[in-house]
Amino acid sequence: MSLRHAALVDGPLPSSLHTPQAVVTADHGGVCSFLGVVRNATKGRVVTALDYEAYAPMAQRVLVELIEETATLHDSALSCAIHHAVGRVAPGEVALAIHCASAHRNAAFASCRHLIERIKQDLPIWKHERFADGGSAWSKGS
């Protein structure tokens, strides 16, 4: 059975969303997780916080579509949970969690890799970086 879930979360992701329990069943022999953690520096400037802004209804829809796309490409029986933070997240806190579970490891790795790359391309979420020197800037992405 496939479990698929995607949601935006206010603030940093709680530790309960860092682990893949929600997608692990006896059908799934391979589970691959990716966590996106806020770094304390970018391009030599000390980061004090990120503020994530989302086009929320489209972001929700894009996440669901990307999970379906991934299942079509890599594993029709994929189980997957994705959560993305919106609002303020501090260095060391988790802003994104992707958990992919498949019968075997190759599909789990490939699905997780595909999802993070597609999220970077298409998820309508923007990070505003706040720096220790008092400045701030919209991230150019990566």
Next chain:
Amino acid sequence: MTVTRIEVLLFAQAREIAGRSTIAVTLTVPASVAALRAALAQAHPDLAPLLPTCRFAIEQEFASDDALIAPGSEIALIPPVSGG
């Protein structure tokens, strides 16, 4: 051919530059996304430098430059994304 007012949702640096979360332009419909981009650049010169890097979404789906805008659709300007 009808002239209509199109509201565009703004996010991130586009919202900050415009100082508001929606802006309106008048367009002759049917109009393409490319025509909307050109009309926005003309009506809001402060946004013009950002527009070539942006995509548009119609009804929460990315739209190509030749896609047509139906009056009443939800239109959003999508600056380069930086999630994750």
